[in-house]
Amino acid sequence: MTLISIDGVSRRFGQVTALDTVSLDIRQGEFFALLGPSGCGKTTLLRILAGFEQPDDGKVLLDGEDLLAVPPHRRPVNLMFQSYALFPHMSVEKNVAYGLERERLPRQEIRDRVGGVLETVGLAAQARRRPHELSGGQRQRVALARAIVKRPRLLLLDEPLSALDKKVRAEMQLELKRLQNEVGITFVVVTHDQEEAMSLADRIAVMRGGRVEQVDAPVDLYERPRTPFVADFVGANNLFEGRVTGKGLEVDELGVLPAPPSRPGEGAGLAEGSRALLAIRPERIRLTPLTRSDEEPGEHGGGLTGEVVDVSFYGGTSHVALSVPGHEGHVLAATQGPARVDVGVRVALSWAAGDATLLQV
C-alpha cells in the first residue's frame, strides 16, 4: 500500500534546480533509502516532506490526501535532522518529551514513553544531561529517540549515521533495522553511502542532479542497473563503451566483449549497431594466468588480456587491479580468498555473457 506519493515535484533555488520532476511512491512500512552524491537534492526532498520547503511544482499525497496543504506542525511526519538540532537548553528527557507534550498527553504517559524510548536507545542513564554533555553518538541517539517517540506515520532520517565512526555506525545500522521492525514505522533514510543504503533499505532511489535515476530493491539495483550512473555509483563496476553486435559489444582496440544478447522489448535503443556501455562486476571476472606459449586473446572465451598491477587482500576477498592495453584506467577483478595471481603476471580475463549488463548511453 502506498503511504506517500510524490508526483512530479520540482524545486529551484535561483539558478540551481535542486529537484527536477521527482516522482516516487513510498509504501507503508518499508525502509526506503534516498541515495546520491552530495548536492543531488536529497535534503531538499526531505524538507518538502517535512513541510519546511514548498515545491515549485508537483504534488505530494499522504494516504491519498494533499500533504502540501498541511502546516509542518500538523504533519504525521518526523525528521531526524542531519545536524540533530537538539534543544541545547533542555535535558535529554525534556528534548524527547517535547513532541509528546505538544500532543497534550497525560504526564504519566509522557514519562513512560520517554523512559521507554531512552531505554531502547540506551540512554536511560543520561536522561538528565544536557546535549552538550553527550558524545556525538549519544546526541545522535537522542535525536533518533526524539523523532521515534512520536510514533509518526513517516520517519525521515537525514544522513543519520554520517557523523559516526565505522564501528558505531555498523551497530547503529543494526539498531535502526531492529527499530523499524519493532515499531513498524515507514522509514525514509537519506545517505550518500551506497553500502549503507544497500544494507539497510528495502528499496533504494538513486538520485543524481535533482533527478531520480532508478528505484529498485538493493539486489536489483546491483545486478540490473538501468543507467550508466547507477552502474558506476552502486558498487564497483568495470565499464566499457562500444557498439552492439550480434556476438557482443565491439570496443575499439579491445575487440568483441561478451555481452547478453539484446532481447526484444527490452532496451529498445540497444539494437545492433547502436552505442552502449557494458558493465561487468569485479567478482564476475575470471582470471586465467597465461603461459608464454599461450596464444593471443580471443581463444580464452573472454577476449581480454591484461597484466596484474596490484593485488590487495581483504580477508574474505582479494582485489586485483589489471592494466589492459587499449583500456583507460584499471580493470578491477575480485576473487574469493587469497588471489592466485601475482603482480606482473599476464592473465586472460573472461566472464559469462549473461553476467554483464548492457546500458544505453
Next chain:
Amino acid sequence: MTGTGPPVAAVRKAAGRLVTLGPGFGFLTVFLLVPLALVLSYTVFRRGRFGGVVHEPTGENFTRLADPLYLDVVFGSVKLAVITTLLALLLGYPTAYMIAKLPAKWKVIALVAVVLPFWTNFLIRTYAWIVLLNSEGMLNSGLKALGLGPVELLYTDGAIVAGLLYAYLPLMILPLYSAIERLDPSLREASANLGARPARTFWSVTLPLSLPGVLTGCVFVFVPSLGNFVIPELLGGGRRIMVGNLIRDQFLKARDWPFGSVLALAVIAVLVLLLFAQAWAARRAGRDA
C-alpha cells in the same frame, strides 16, 4: 616545541598579553578606577564648604541616604528606568526578530536605520521632543483640531520615559538582533516538526535561547536610563528629579561632594547587582547555545 622552552614561551606569551591588553587596561585604570576610588573615599568624609572634602571621617553621609526624600528619588528613578527598559524590550524584540529574518541585503539597511539617530546630536534630538510635546506643539495642535486637547504632555513622567526610550531603544535592538540571528534555524524547524505551533516555538525555543541577548539589551538600556539627567531636566522640566540630577546637583550646586559620592555609589551598587544577575542568567541560558 612547548616542551623544550616553556620559560621563553611563557615570557613571550605574557609579553604578548601585556602589549594587547596594556593600552586599554591602562586607560581604564587611569580614567575609571582612579576616579572611582576617589568617589569611594569621599563617602566617608565631611563636606568642605566650597566643595571638596574635609578629611574628618563620618558616617552621616550614608544615614542621610535613608532620608525618604532621597530614597524617593532613587526609587522613582529606578521605576522610570525599569518602565523604559520593559517598553524597550517590548518594542525592540519584534523589531530585532523581523530584522534577523530579513534577506542579507535588507538586514544591513535595517541595522543602519536602527543606529541612524546616533548620527545626530543627542541634545538636538531631545529638543525635538520638546517641540513635539509642548502645549503649542505638533501633537497638541493635532489633538486640539480633534477637540481633544490640549493635554499636558511635556514635563510629565511619560515625556521622560518617551525621551529615554527614544534615546536607548537601539541599544536594546542591537544585542537582541545578534542573539536571535545566531540561533540555528533548524531548532525552530525541529520544534515545528515535533508538533509545536509557531507561538509555542517562540516561547519554548526562540525566547529562552535569545535570553542572553535580552539581558544584555536590558542592561544596556537600564544603565544609562537610570543615570541620565539631561532628559529628566529637558522633558521632565525639573519637576521630576531623577537620581542623575540629584548627583549632579550635589556636586555642582549644593557642593556636597561626600553625599554626591554616596548617591553615586548607590547607583553603582544597583548596577553591579544587575550585572551579576545578568552574567548569572546569561550563563544559565546560553551555556551552549
